[in-house]
Amino acid sequence: MTEEPPVRRARHLMDPSRPRPAVRQEDVQRLERVQRWVLSILVVTTILHLSAGLAIAAQYVDEDALSAGIGLSVLSGAFGVIAVAAGLAMHKRGLASPWLLLGVVPGIVSAYLVLR
Structure with a gap:
């Protein structure tokens, strides 16, 4: 009686004689x-792009409509704060944080340029 060589399976196929190793909890956490x-990076950068767009739009408002430029600057700052708050919330940090001041920067810069 001749012995047949074991069936060799392709590496991408499942081998019933060698099951997959169990998933470790630390790998799942990582x-x-x-x-x-x-x-969080995607969400924050997307909202900051909106904030920067509003700040840029405030620069192109007619000089007769100064209130519209200021309004867009305020909205730019508000969306900047929302972006930072969204990042903090995704990482389960407290929303009352000094980092929120960073979100106001686009609005302040835009308001300075509009009022200049």
Whole structure:
């Protein structure tokens, strides 16, 4: 009786004689942490782009409509604060933080340029 060689499976196929190793809890936590950072960076940068767009739009308002430029600057600052607050919330940090002052920067710069 001749012995047949074991069936060799392609690496990408499942091998019933060698099951996958169990997923470790620390690997899952690491993956969740990376996913949280990526998502928060995407959300914050997207909202900051909106804030910067409003700040730029405030610069192109006619000089006769100064109140519109100031309004857009205020909205720019508000969206900047919302962006920072969204990042803090995604990382489960307190929303009352000095980091929120960073969100006001686009509005302040825009208001300075509008009133100049």
